[in-house]
Amino acid sequence: MTDIELQKYREELDQWSGFTGILPTSTFIKLIHRHEKLIALFTGNQFGKNVTIMKHYVVRWLGKHFVEAKNLRPETVHRTYRFCAEKKPNDTEGGDTNTIYPVLKKMWPKKLIRKDITQRNSVMTLIEPYSGLDFFVEFMGYSQEIQVSAGQQRASVYLDENCKREFYNEQIPRLFTSDGDIIIGMTPALGQVTWQFEDIYEKARTIIRTPLVISRLKEKFGKDYKEEEVRCNDNDICVFMAASDDNPAYDILVKNKNEKELELTKQGKHPIFKTVEEFKPITKAGYIKGKIDAYDEETEDIRRYGIFRQVSGRVFKDFDQVHEINESRYFPDGIPHQWLFGRATDYHQSTPWHTTFIAISPQDEAFVWQESVMSPDKFVTLQMARDIAGKGKDYKFTYNKIDPLAAMVQSNTGVSTIDDLNRIFSELKRDNIGTGGYWSSWDSKSTRGREEVKKRLKNSRLCGTPFNNKQMVDGRLQWLPTMWIFSDCRVTIDSLKNWRYDEWANRSALETKDPKETPMQKNSHICTAIECLFKEQGFKGRPEIHNIQPIRKTVMQYGRR
Secondary structure (H helix, E strand, C coil): CCHHHHHHHHHHHHHCHHHHCCCCCHHHHHHCCCCCCEEEEEECCCCCHHHHHHHHHHHHHCCCCCCHHHCCCCCCCCCEEEEEECCCCCCCCCCCCCCHHHHHHHHCCHHHEEECCCCCCCEEEEECCCCCCEEEEEEEECCCCHHHHCCCCCCEEEEECCCCHHHHHHHHHHHCCCCCEEEEEECCCCCCCCCHHHHHHCCCCEEEECHHHHHHHHHHHCCCCCCEEECCCCCCEEEEEECHHHCCHHHHHHHHHHHHHHHHHHCCCCCCCCCHHHCCCCCHHHHHHHHCCCCCHHHHHHHHHCCCHHHHCECCCCCCHHHEECHHHHCCCCCCCCCEEEEEEECCCCCCEEEEEEEECCCCEEEEEEEEEECCCCCCHHHHHHHHHHHCCCCCCCEEEECHHHHCECCCCCCEHHHHHHHHHHHHHHCCCCCCCCCEECCCCCCHHHHHHHHHHHHHHHHCCCCCCEEEECCEEEECCEEEEECCCHHHHHHHHHCEECCCCCHHHHHHCCCCCCECCCCCHHHHHHHHHHCCCCCCCCCCCCCCCCCCHHHHCCCCC
């Protein structure tokens, strides 16, 4: 290589120093392998979300992403990428500045920028390195009218930090014909009870956590979390969770800091350490902890580890994927008819009726195997009763419980909804629809049902799989009461995941008041119905009085899920 060629090579490398000079995070390495159409990074402050996501976009523009559909090629039709934040980079009014634009300018070579943004134009024209063709980066602010973003297709959309659900929803149609994707990067800050928790985090098919986040979750909730958790759903969503500590820049910062302080110690100028023997280098964790020491534990969860406040506010914290089971795997011949069956309906006059169906084995394992959700605005009582009876198949239900509101006598008929149900179920039985059943109101005072559900969910995590609940506890074998949910019962699963305690409306209340102890109404209906059945003293298996035989081989042969 001649001197001229070498100089040209060095200049070429210098052009990309803003990209190559940034240490990649472990999240970046995994991000450029993901195929999902919706990817969200929920991280601690100063993790480097913008750097990680922008580095990933540069890889795509260079055609080096491991999923070919995400690469920019000369033949790519849709060549505009939309980057959204609280403000556009050319917005000079007060408030936060745009942090995406300077990162892009640092990473993308200046000679490959054909046209930069101006005061009036928020679109950059960039040059594809290998073909010389143009592609575009469009900047938008969340304060802009939603319809401004309508009407044009985009290859990809990046949403930085929190935006309104309406703004997010408007981006989805912009990706229909381009088959594009959305990336979200945010720290779930206090005082922002955001839609991202329910619509993204809870619905994600894959959640990828760094070891530091796993360790924090273990410390906080006493549960073991997987580094890559794959859930039983078809949502094309992947969530990354990473801590501030996962930013490799802190390793360099702490190393340099220790070197400087050691040198000061050698010179006798250190304010604390007088000799080299006394010198104690600071660790990365110690450095970050010192910076956030003024935060309370919950704020640290959010700001350092990117953990949603809603996670700790869940009513049933122990419920997760382990409780979801496949019906055909564990019950290839159906649920045995000799088991104990119960169903309960959370009754309302205008909002939907939510009915749960639960079977309990002699070994005291509860299985939520069916659900019914029907609105009285669309259906009359007869139609809803027919649906409940039909979904009960030919099982005999010992317990048929309903909200006490259904016992109120209706002024126009002189009878209650419970009276109507008992009459209708008797008639349906004569027509060979269901097996009948006598409905009565449930106990609305006791909290026993909720505690029983929590106990069963915790025991299920201990057992790991159905039909494995004979465990050694305190030195003796016991049949632990458990609860499992068929994977087809999606309303039940979503409700158990998302039912949370009510929250104060603003940040100042969060900082000055204790958390509320009343659960939210939202997502409560199926949960309330499940709880009411477990308030019944007799709604349980009795392994101590049954001559329990081993579970049939057709079930046991499947082992763990």
